[in-house]
Amino acid sequence: xxxxxxxxxxxxxxxxxxxxxxxxxxxxxxxxxxxxxxxxxxxxxxxxxxxxxxxxxxxxxxxxxxxxxxxxxxxxxxxxxxxxxxxxxxxxxxxxxxxxxxxxxxxxxxxxxxxxxxxxxxxxxx
Amino acid sequence: xxxxxxxxxxxxxxxxxxxxxxxxxxxxxxxxxxxxxxxxxxxxxxxxxxxxxxxxxxxxxxxxxxxxxxxxxxxxxxxxxxxxxxxxxxxxxxxxxxxxxxxxxxxxxxxxxxxxxxxxxxxxxxxxxxxxxxxxxxxxxxxxxxxxxxxxxxxxxxxxxxxxxxxxxxxxxxxxxxxxxxxxxxxxxxxxxxxxxxxxxxxxxxxxxxxxxxxxxxxxxxxxxxxxxxxxxxxxxxxxxxxxxxxxxxxxxxxxxxxxxxxxxxxxxxxxxxxxxxxxxxxxxxxxxxxxxxxxxxxxxxxxxxxxxxxxxxxxxxxxxxxxxxxxx
Numbered sequence: 001x002x003x004x005x006x007x008x009x010x011x012x013x014x015x016x017x018x019x020x021x022x023x024x025x026x027x028x029x030x031x032x033x034x035x036x037x038x039x040x041x042x043x044x045x046x047x048x049x050x051x052x053x054x055x056x057x058x059x060x061x062x063x064x065x066x067x068x069x070x071x072x073x074x075x076x077x078x079x080x081x082x083x084x085x086x087x088x089x090x091x092x093x094x095x096x097x098x099x100x101x102x103x104x105x106x107x108x109x110x111x112x113x114x115x116x117x118x119x120x121x122x123x124x125x126x
Numbered sequence: 127x128x129x130x131x132x133x134x135x136x137x138x139x140x141x142x143x144x145x146x147x148x149x150x151x152x153x154x155x156x157x158x159x160x161x162x163x164x165x166x167x168x169x170x171x172x173x174x175x176x177x178x179x180x181x182x183x184x185x186x187x188x189x190x191x192x193x194x195x196x197x198x199x200x201x202x203x204x205x206x207x208x209x210x211x212x213x214x215x216x217x218x219x220x221x222x223x224x225x226x227x228x229x230x231x232x233x234x235x236x237x238x239x240x241x242x243x244x245x246x247x248x249x250x251x252x253x254x255x256x257x258x259x260x261x262x263x264x265x266x267x268x269x270x271x272x273x274x275x276x277x278x279x280x281x282x283x284x285x286x287x288x289x290x291x292x293x294x295x296x297x298x299x300x301x302x303x304x305x306x307x308x309x310x311x312x313x314x315x316x317x318x319x320x321x322x323x324x325x326x327x328x329x330x331x332x333x334x335x336x337x338x339x340x341x342x343x344x345x346x347x348x349x350x351x352x353x354x355x356x357x358x359x360x361x362x363x364x365x366x367x368x369x370x371x372x373x374x375x376x377x378x379x380x381x382x383x384x385x386x387x388x389x390x391x392x393x394x395x396x397x398x399x400x401x402x403x404x405x406x407x408x409x410x411x412x413x414x415x416x417x418x419x420x421x422x423x424x425x426x427x428x429x430x431x432x433x434x435x436x437x438x439x440x441x442x443x444x445x446x447x448x449x450x451x452x453x454x455x
Contacts, residue, residue, distance in 0.1 A: 008154050008155065008159070009156075010154055010155060010156040010158070010159035010160070011154055011159055011228075013159075014159050014163060014232055015228055015231070015232065017235070018231050018232040018234075018235035018236070019231055019235075021235040021238060021239060022199075022231055022234050022235050022238070025199070025238055025261070025264075025265075026196070026199065028257065028261050029192045029195045029196055029199075029261060029265075030192065030196075032192045032257075032258055032261075033192045033193070068189075069188045069189035071189070093185060094185045094188045094189065095188070096187075096188035096189065096256050096258050096259040096262075097256065097258055098256045098258070099188070099255075099256045099259060100254075126189040
């Protein structure tokens with residue numbers, strides 16, 4: 001058995017502060033447990049279209065509306081102008097629950113002169 | 127409060143500053159407690175920085191389940207408990223189980239906070255990062271940080287008696303010149319000459335130590351894709367944040383954390399041996415090493431205007447390595 005001097009105010013302060021930090025982190029982890037069962041549900045929508053030089057940049061927001069993470073999210077954009085359809089693809093490596101990421105598609109034609117469709121065509125479950 | 131004494135097996139007998147050798151000091155002042163926590167943070171940085179430049183671990187945070195995170199934290203607590211009983215971040219070891227438990231809680235808190243700090247500096251945790259992702263990244267990245275906290279004392283703790291001997295032997299100690307001066311009639315001139323020589327040698331040792339440490343840490347990071355990836359997403363204003371963080375970390379590790387070489391370093395004489403000047407000069411050395419490593423691994427080719435950003439990004443771990451190198455020499 002070892003005798004022990006009382007803790008100093010500094011030791012009390014660091015102990016209480018540290019315990020509060022650890023408790024806060026554990027609490028943040030624990031509150032995620034009930035909501036982790038909704039499957040991943042990535043969706044895509046056009047955010048903005050702008051002309052950059054001779055090209056047209058289409059900014060698309062890819063958002064996971066589920067709770068589970070989606071990996072290798074394939075996003076496809078089809079631009080139909082007249083009879084001709086241009087297709088572009090992008091891949092988002094990881095999209096955690098509720099996360100949103102931006103991807104940019106580049107077309108030679110003005111999307112406003114035709115029909116533009118963006119969609120998520122598939123993803124992997126990590 | 128009753129306390130359970132821990133077994134003393136495998137406990138280093140040395141103590142570099144505690145009032146009773148081999149025993150954990152109680153009733154610490156604010157400055158002592160603060161310095162112990164800074165030492166813990168420094169140990170975590172030395173151990174954890176390389177993993178912070180690993181993109182797979184950033185991504186792992188997005189799909190780490192809460193249950194797995196809790197298991198990781200529990201395992202870290204257990205490991206820290208053992209480390210605090212044998213090594214730890216205090217200048218003297220924990221004697222009782224209660225002390226080891228308290229220091230393990232503090233160790234995890236320091237590890238988590240430092241990990242979050244560096245991830246914020248590297249823009250891997252931002253206000254836009256989902257909470258799940260951020261917590262997952264911090265918990266996974268904090269593993270080496272917490273282990274570094276647990277071995278902070280042993281990481282750079284030399285034999286204090288040997289350190290003093292070295293300080294006297296190589297002419298770095300403040301009292302050595304005075305001793306020389308009292309030995310002969312032309313002692314003043316001899317002392318000045320020896321002091322200049324010692325100063326030159328000390329400056330060269332600092333630059334060499336910084337370069338060596340920066341190379342050791344930076345070598346494993348420079349060839350990877352993480353450096354250009356981080357640099358490409360970093361605004362000029364944020365580069366200033368990385369520079370300031372690198373300088374603060376370098377200064378803290380060498381001059382505040384209380385590792386074995388600190389007192390000796392404060393007594394160094396030379397052109398840039400003041401703590402702030404030395405930190406600035408050695409940071410420049412770390413940047414030069416970072417640039418050289420990027421050139422070596424052909425990471426500096428395109429785009430050229432992004433080169434400075436990449437040097438600054440790699441300069442952070444290089445500065446940490448440089449600090450270790452200076453303390454080790």
